[in-house]
Amino acid sequence: AGCSPKESKSSSTSSSAQNSKTTKITIATMAAPDSAPLYVAADKGYFKKEGLDVKLSLFKDPNKRDAATSAGQADAAVVDFTSFTSYMRSKKPDWKLITQLTGRFGVAIPKNSNVKSVKDLKGKKVANMSRQVTSYYMYKTLKQNGVNPKDVDQVNVPQIPQRLEMIKNNQAAAAVLPQTFLTIAKVQGCKILTQSGSDFQVTALAAKGKLLSDKDVRSKFLKAYNRAVNELNDHPDVLTQVMEKDLSLPAPVAKAAPKQFPRYNKAKTPSVKTMKQVLKFAKEEGFFTKKVNPADYIVPVD
Amino acid sequence: MARRIRNLVIAIIILNIIWYLAAIAISKDILPNPFTVYAIIPSLFKENISLDIYASVYRVFWGLLSATLVGVIIGIMIVRLPKFGRIANPMLYFLYPIPKISLLPILMLFLGLGESSKIGMLFLANVFQVIVSVRDQVRQIPGDLYSSLHVLKASHWQIFKYVTWPASIAGTLSAVRIELSASFAILFMTEVYGTQVGLGYYIMDEWSKMEYTKMYAGIVILSIVAFILFIILELLDAHCNRWRKKDAPLF
Amino acid sequence: MARRIRNLVIAIIILNIIWYLAAIAISKDILPNPFTVYAIIPSLFKENISLDIYASVYRVFWGLLSATLVGVIIGIMIVRLPKFGRIANPMLYFLYPIPKISLLPILMLFLGLGESSKIGMLFLANVFQVIVSVRDQVRQIPGDLYSSLHVLKASHWQIFKYVTWPASIAGTLSAVRIELSASFAILFMTEVYGTQVGLGYYIMDEWSKMEYTKMYAGIVILSIVAFILFIILELLDAHCNRWRKKDAPLF
Amino acid sequence: MLTLNNLSIKRNNKLILKNINLTIPNAATTAIIGPSGIGKTTLISAICQLISYSGDILWDGHKLNLKKQTIAWVPQDFGLLPWFDVHKNISLGIKIRNNDKLNANQAELVEQIENKLGISDIKHKFPNELSGGQKQRVALAKAFCLKPEILLLDEPFSALDTVVKQTAENLLLEQLATFQITTLMITHSLEEALIFGDQLFVLSNKTGQLRENPLKSVNPKDRRDNPEFSKILADIQKEVIDLWRVE
Amino acid sequence: MLTLNNLSIKRNNKLILKNINLTIPNAATTAIIGPSGIGKTTLISAICQLISYSGDILWDGHKLNLKKQTIAWVPQDFGLLPWFDVHKNISLGIKIRNNDKLNANQAELVEQIENKLGISDIKHKFPNELSGGQKQRVALAKAFCLKPEILLLDEPFSALDTVVKQTAENLLLEQLATFQITTLMITHSLEEALIFGDQLFVLSNKTGQLRENPLKSVNPKDRRDNPEFSKILADIQKEVIDLWRVE
Numbered sequence A: 001a002g003c004s005p006k007e008s009k010s011s012s013t014s015s016s017a018q019n020s021k022t023t024k025i026t027i028a029t030m031a032a033p034d035s036a037p038l039y040v041a042a043d044k045g046y047f048k049k050e051g052l053d054v055k056l057s058l059f060k061d062p063n064k065r066d067a068a069t070s071a072g073q074a075d076a077a078v079v080d081f082t083s084f085t086s087y088m089r090s091k092k093p094d095w096k097l098i099t100q101l102t103g104r105f106g107v108a109i110p111k112n113s114n115v116k117s118v119k120d121l122k123g124k125k126v127a128n129m130s131r132q133v134t135s136y137y138m139y140k141t142l143k144q145n146g147v148n149p150k151d152v153d154q155v156n157v158p159q160i161p162q163r164l165e166m167i168k169n170n171q172a173a174a175a176v177l178p179q180t181f182l183t184i185a186k187v188q189g190c191k192i193l194t195q196s197g198s199d200f201q202v203t204a205l206a207a208k209g210k211l212l213s214d215k216d217v218r219s220k221f222l223k224a225y226n227r228a229v230n231e232l233n234d235h236p237d238v239l240t241q242v243m244e245k246d247l248s249l250p251a252p253v254a255k256a257a258p259k260q261f262p263r264y265n266k267a268k269t270p271s272v273k274t275m276k277q278v279l280k281f282a283k284e285e286g287f288f289t290k291k292v293n294p295a296d297y298i299v300p301v302d
Numbered sequence B, C: 001m002a003r004r005i006r007n008l009v010i011a012i013i014i015l016n017i018i019w020y021l022a023a024i025a026i027s028k029d030i031l032p033n034p035f036t037v038y039a040i041i042p043s044l045f046k047e048n049i050s051l052d053i054y055a056s057v058y059r060v061f062w063g064l065l066s067a068t069l070v071g072v073i074i075g076i077m078i079v080r081l082p083k084f085g086r087i088a089n090p091m092l093y094f095l096y097p098i099p100k101i102s103l104l105p106i107l108m109l110f111l112g113l114g115e116s117s118k119i120g121m122l123f124l125a126n127v128f129q130v131i132v133s134v135r136d137q138v139r140q141i142p143g144d145l146y147s148s149l150h151v152l153k154a155s156h157w158q159i160f161k162y163v164t165w166p167a168s169i170a171g172t173l174s175a176v177r178i179e180l181s182a183s184f185a186i187l188f189m190t191e192v193y194g195t196q197v198g199l200g201y202y203i204m205d206e207w208s209k210m211e212y213t214k215m216y217a218g219i220v221i222l223s224i225v226a227f228i229l230f231i232i233l234e235l236l237d238a239h240c241n242r243w244r245k246k247d248a249p250l251f
Numbered sequence D, E: 001m002l003t004l005n006n007l008s009i010k011r012n013n014k015l016i017l018k019n020i021n022l023t024i025p026n027a028a029t030t031a032i033i034g035p036s037g038i039g040k041t042t043l044i045s046a047i048c049q050l051i052s053y054s055g056d057i058l059w060d061g062h063k064l065n066l067k068k069q070t071i072a073w074v075p076q077d078f079g080l081l082p083w084f085d086v087h088k089n090i091s092l093g094i095k096i097r098n099n100d101k102l103n104a105n106q107a108e109l110v111e112q113i114e115n116k117l118g119i120s121d122i123k124h125k126f127p128n129e130l131s132g133g134q135k136q137r138v139a140l141a142k143a144f145c146l147k148p149e150i151l152l153l154d155e156p157f158s159a160l161d162t163v164v165k166q167t168a169e170n171l172l173l174e175q176l177a178t179f180q181i182t183t184l185m186i187t188h189s190l191e192e193a194l195i196f197g198d199q200l201f202v203l204s205n206k207t208g209q210l211r212e213n214p215l216k217s218v219n220p221k222d223r224r225d226n227p228e229f230s231k232i233l234a235d236i237q238k239e240v241i242d243l244w245r246v247e
């Protein structure tokens, strides 16, 4: 198979310096803004400068990402706290979170919706995806607004565009979406009911193997990450470019991104407190009941 | 009968040995060994997996039945009504490769999120395959078999009843067999939205929880369910094709 | 030839009218009208969709070729070697319904995230279907056809070459036709990881961007690519089955 | 009266039969003889409207209409449907002409004819479990049950032994005597041709010549015992051998 | 020498033939006659090892081994493979016995036999484009090309016209005279049986009786013209009719 197709459309791989000293790391990324700094670091050669040979592999579907991590095909993965519970099932903690990432979530409603506040969602049908970050976000938002999550009829629709279609066609009263799609929703005439702030950070980078055990490698990695964050924060056009080319997000989203993501956070220890809350949520929902100490799964950034 | 059961047992033992060896060789969560998996199955029934089985079989049954009915009729028409066939054939070849999953938005628009859109998707995903299978099968019927009916000016319906149908039933059942298994794969696309019951949902759910042991338990149950359906199809086949001297053993 | 082209044109016109009417009736983004879609196609070629076509055809070709080779051999063995068949049949019926997508973790373990795991998945998803199709087809070969070779004590290979193969080629090609279309559906499961080229990736990507016009443009291109492959298979079929007097017109 | 007017038939673009003219009087039998591969079966297929032809095939002056005229046809390869057992194959013809039903009389007729042809104990066998001669008898039974206006026989006794052949021949003669059947019979046996044919249609070199049967006035049953039979047979044999050998 | 010892054959659990004993001397021909459905084809199928049987089928005292002895078999339904044209069908037998190759001599032999049987101009047709008699000739050609030790003929001339039949008969006689072929020939024509058979095996009621051919000493080519021929034929005819009618 000498003429196998070449991935020449966009370079998701940092030009690998085949130096024996370089450390090879494969990261499973998701097509979401959370992954943007990783792509910047790869594209601009920040990883390479740190002596890291980082390969980014883009996933459109969390199940495929989890398949790849279970199969040992990735050393790190862009995850959210909710889906990370799956990684906590093995006997000893081989996967840990090494840094927070930056992401935003919100609830979209149709243009002429009579839903005025989160409270009004009571008894309504809401399109969401179960056991992903959006479901925790909804849970938290409802609780904060004094609504019992059980009183809202949440239907599972994994395809994000489909959730948006549903509110456009009045098949659901609201849709819980990640930020990129909130922008599209707005462009397409929907309204945003509520949106998460920078205090709500539940996406993170999970790692295992060398990136986890070798402190030196890890700090080099995070150094490159932080450089990329600076670059993004200083040059909004870089964000637009990465969004469109590397993460394959729609052009309007990419254009609006600098406004939606004015500041990316530097590498930061994921919050144990938030993790505890997520675990409580998981227990209530019944999808993760094992007793664990969240701190065992989080590596502080220093 | 006794020999059949013996063969079945041998087959199951071989499968399990292969599985067991593979599990040992891989020795990772992603392939638990068969005994761990079997050990967990009783607990699934306590968790009411029978409901999932029922839901999936229900969906597959209606999806497949509708696809087979429509597929057989159109497949036969394409061959037996050449004027229709000449136009329908190229249309078929354009429509057939359209990835049905990408029509999900349209399907949901009309049928919502419930059972009907699931059955609709099963129908859409299978009907073209049945058409092509049946068409190919009916094309192979030697023209001579029709002669004695033509001379008696049999009606289209009589020709169908006495020749086309009996001659293509084996092929139709073969198509159904193939669709049956494809349908279970399609469940993995349709039971991921708007439902919390179904074997496809169960397996995908355990997968996304990375509960591989439970996932494989679900797969084992799916295999057994499908196996039973296959046996039913085989018996039907054996009955309809008594006139053929079969060399091939069922097992 | 002229008639064929005429029929093809008629079919395309009918399809477009239906599409156009449906688009008007729905009048939503999720079903753009055909002319908007066609208008955008040239720009796709500027964006290098030919690379996607190449990548997908490459994957389908190798996946299908390997599945067909293995499937035909095993399918024939099941019928022609009854001892093997009696054990293999029940094994087949257990393995066949296993949702191959759930074996993705194991596949990735051995084959990584690149081309080989994609081709491997196409192989896995198709090979059982080919086995069942070919087996069912070979089972239908009348035993009498073998007699003249048995009397001459022909070798297994000769029996295969002179009887089993020519008798089942039509069925094998039918199976390949069906797998061809199924393979494009499987691309939607495998081109969502580890790659950014491929028609499956393209269509899914545009879907996730809600760029429906581009998505349908991708689907149109996919249909045309598949149509060409179907025509090639039909020509092969017509060549291999010259001896059969065909009633069914290609189109 | 069945009339073939200027009938020409091509198969695979090759002219098989050219300008055939033939009139088959009502309730009479025409035996067709001709060398192998000349086009006898092709001629019958054209009458059955199974292949295309140029020229006319008329019944009492009108274009032959299969809906109105019942044709029973015993093809050279018997034409049985493999998925139906003997009994169902035999009754199929009646059913097709009678809205898929079989009334009591017809059921009895089927039984009778099965008995006469000695196939009542293989009634429930499928065609592929039959011997060659048994298949041929089933095909004959199917034709006789139909009580057709036109009977087309393509070497109807070729697979039968002496005794069964006699029975079948007698049954055919009985049918012909009782009902008004216009019959065309292809045969390679000149003997049979002389016994059954009121006239003989001798095919050679893409076309045919009609002869009267010199024994026409004799009752078919008695023809074989007629003192002139052997001589006539020998004459015609010599004649056709000369005719066919030239080709 | 082909010997059948105590041969009994069941089909579908029904006993068809019981305790058949028959010796067929080398390079001689045995004609088998019997009523339709008695088991003639079944007997040949057993010799071809296509169906199971009890008892022994021996060649020169050893169990018949198809690998060592070449059997040519002309089945009642011709047994042609529909996907090969006439020429390929004819040469197939040789190819199978000769590692899929056809040497120059063999290719010439095939041509010759095709010519003699008048099928050289349909060489490239497929079986379903042939007339009944053409198919039979192709099957005969296939058998003759093989130069077999054992030749099994199942009503080999039933679909041929007078002239072609004579040619084919002569070709068979020629083959039998030139090569050492042990032949079994099933036929419904007592005439043929007398011409070809050195001995006659008459089947009736599940078993068979062997007769000498009274004309054995006469050269087969001259038998038909032998003054006693008609009488012998009539005698045997009467005899079998009585024998078979009883059943």
Ligand SMILES: Nc1ncnc2c1ncn2[C@@H]1O[C@H](COP(=O)(O)OP(=O)(O)OP(=O)(O)O)[C@@H](O)[C@H]1O
Pocket (backbone or CB within 6 Å): D011, D012, D016, D034, D035, D036, D037, D038, D039, D040, D041, D042, D043, D076, E122, E125, E128, E129, E130, E131, E132, E133, E134, E159, E161
């Ligand atoms: N289906 C077909 N397609 C093309 N040619 C055919 C077909 N059937 C027969 N033929 C050719 O047409 C000619 C006449 O065939 P036909 O079957 O009518 O002969 P026939 O007189 O019945 O001979 P026989 O006595 O051998 O049965 C033959 O040369 C034959 O090869």
Ligand SMILES: Nc1ncnc2c1ncn2[C@@H]1O[C@H](COP(=O)(O)OP(=O)(O)OP(=O)(O)O)[C@@H](O)[C@H]1O
Pocket (backbone or CB within 6 Å): D122, D128, D129, D130, D131, D132, D133, D134, D159, E011, E012, E016, E034, E035, E036, E037, E038, E039, E040, E041, E042, E043, E076
């Ligand atoms: N495949 C089969 N399965 C079951 N029974 C069969 C099968 N073939 C033949 N028979 C039965 O076996 C008996 C003998 O059949 P066989 O073909 O040997 O007769 P035959 O002597 O060759 O007759 P014919 O002269 O009519 O060809 C018949 O009663 C027939 O019904």
Ligand SMILES: [Mg+2]
Pocket (backbone or CB within 6 Å): D040, D041, D042, D076, D154, E131, E132, E133
């Ligand atoms: Mg003929």
Ligand SMILES: [Mg+2]
Pocket (backbone or CB within 6 Å): D131, D132, D133, E040, E041, E042, E076, E154
């Ligand atoms: Mg026979």
